[in-house]
Amino acid sequence: MGTVEAASKEANGSLTEKKPTVVFVLGGPGSGKGTQCANIVQHFGYTHLSAGDLLRAEISSGSENGTMIQNMIKEGKIVPSEVTIKLLQKAMQESGNDKFLIDGFPRNEENRAAFEAVTKIEPAFVLFFNCPEEEMERRLLNRNQGREDDNIETIRKRFKVFLESSLPVIEYYKAKEKVREIDAAKPVEDVFEDVKVIFTPKDEKATA
Ligand SMILES: Nc1ncnc2c1ncn2[C@@H]1O[C@H](COP(=O)(O)OP(=O)(O)OP(=O)(O)O)[C@@H](O)[C@H]1O
Numbered sequence: 764m765g766t767v768e769a770a771s772k773e774a775n776g777s778l779t780e781k782k783p784t785v786v787f788v789l790g791g792p793g794s795g796k797g798t799q800c801a802n803i804v805q806h807f808g809y810t811h812l813s814a815g816d817l818l819r820a821e822i823s824s825g826s827e828n829g830t831m832i833q834n835m836i837k838e839g840k841i842v843p844s845e846v847t848i849k850l851l852q853k854a855m856q857e858s859g860n861d862k863f864l865i866d867g868f869p870r871n872e873e874n875r876a877a878f879e880a881v882t883k884i885e886p887a888f889v890l891f892f893n894c895p896e897e898e899m900e901r902r903l904l905n906r907n908q909g910r911e912d913d914n915i916e917t918i919r920k921r922f923k924v925f926l927e928s929s930l931p932v933i934e935y936y937k938a939k940e941k942v943r944e945i946d947a948a949k950p951v952e953d954v955f956e957d958v959k960v961i962f963t964p965k966d967e968k969a970t971a
């Protein structure tokens with residue numbers, strides 16, 4: 764059996780209904796989560812769900828929560844879990860897949876506990892892209908995707924939120940031996956080489 768599926772089964776139990784395989788993809792703003800998720804999707808058949816992208820789509824859709832979400836994103840603040848989890852659940856149902864990369868979530872303890880309580884899903888593992896702040900800042904200022912939060916003022920707020928609220932979530936999963944840490948400061952292709960090792964089933968590694 765593949766390493767990820769085995770980890771998911773261990774996390775969620777095999778006697779109950781079949782739960783989807785979930786990998787949380789975490790790392791600071793600009794660490795390369797979205798870039799690497801696109802590569803993982805191509806090679807390993809996962810559906811990529813970026814919490815930030817889902818929130819931005821909610822703003823664009825003209826939803827009643829749109830203004831609140833837009834204001835939170837501009838300030839680099841974390842949107843209430845209830846809103847984000849509903850969007851994630853809907854996207855999971857609509858995907859038709861049973862393997863998900865959940866990118867940029869859980870961002871704080873409230874996100875983490877609420878997701879577990881609502882979905883009863885434990886992640887197979889947490890993929891953590893570790894990158895120095897100066898490198899992340901350089902990347903964000905050069906991203907040029909028209910994101911309202913890619914300005915130096917909001918970037919500093921996002922870094923603060925990452926350190927104060929998101930790193931403790933990574934520590935929580937480290938204590939459960941669920942974190943697979945990647946050096947994300949390397950070039951994109953080199954980072955993906957390290958990512959591939961984590962997603963490649965053990966039996967395939969042996970014959971490679
Ligand atoms: N390893 C890398 N080396 C250099 N540039 C990179 C690397 N990975 C990603 N980038 C670039 O850095 C920028 C940020 O990458 P990406 O959007 O994947 O980060 P992210 O972690 O999803 O950020 P956010 O949390 O803000 O959504 C993009 O312009 C991307 O092309």
Ligand SMILES: Nc1ccn([C@@H]2O[C@H](COP(=O)(O)O)[C@@H](O)[C@H]2O)c(=O)n1
Nearest residue numbers: 814815835836839840841842867868870
């Ligand atoms: N769980 C989350 C994820 C994101 N947000 C908000 O969206 C912003 C952008 O997120 P990216 O992952 O695309 O960088 C983030 O700064 C938050 O304002 C959130 O509230 N909750």
Ligand SMILES: [Mg+2]
Nearest residue numbers: 796797813815
């Ligand atoms: Mg992203």
